[in-house]
Amino acid sequence: MCNQAVSLVAAELERQGIATVAIQLLRDVAERVRPPRALFVPFRHGYPLDLPSNPARQHAVVEAALRLLEISDPRPPVLVDLELTSL
């Protein structure tokens, strides 16, 4: 439900002029709900940035999400899988 809820909020922020990127923990839910920009992360529920007390790991996930804001020529919705090799 968290995945849908943040996606619905993201859509409203976009409607009102704020660019968004939403982390998503359930890929099939992201495909159905369709937030404008979504980074699918292969982590378990409760761990959207993977590891507690690991700033480098958390930073890598945040940075991967920010890069979606910089995609040129997008075809919304944008749903990208986090590449674990980049972490």
Next chain:
Amino acid sequence: MGEIAEFSLAVRTFLRAYRWRKIDPVPWVPLEKPLSDCRLALVSSAGFVTPDQSVFDESTRGGDVSYRSIPSDFPVADLIDTHRSDSFDHEGMIQDPNLAFPIDRVRELVESRRIHSVSEEHISFMGSITAPRRLVRDTAPEIAQRLLEGEVDVALLVPV
């Protein structure tokens, strides 16, 4: 990996019949300036509150659609997890709230000049919302208005 299989039988049964909302059309705001010129806000559904804020209410039918404004300079270690769901392990985000509310990471992005600035407030709500009509109709527009008044350009949304 986040999978529906992680959930209890009762939750899985509910989700099998659940009608997910479909965003259609998909709104889109192009980034009109570099991220290094942008102000960022966090929106987390992890249910964090500050000690002086009321906790989220698990008894609200369809889900508690209220939200809390978290001041940007609030110490992340002092955030309190009030998410009522037992469908996920809370231990990680209790140990380090940055796991679901990464304000320390966002501050580092400013220091490294990856982004320009941090919003003076961030948004916390509890994502266990099965009936999101009021979230869409009331809460989300109010959140958007607050962030716009704070001259926010971009938002990072984090579920749990």
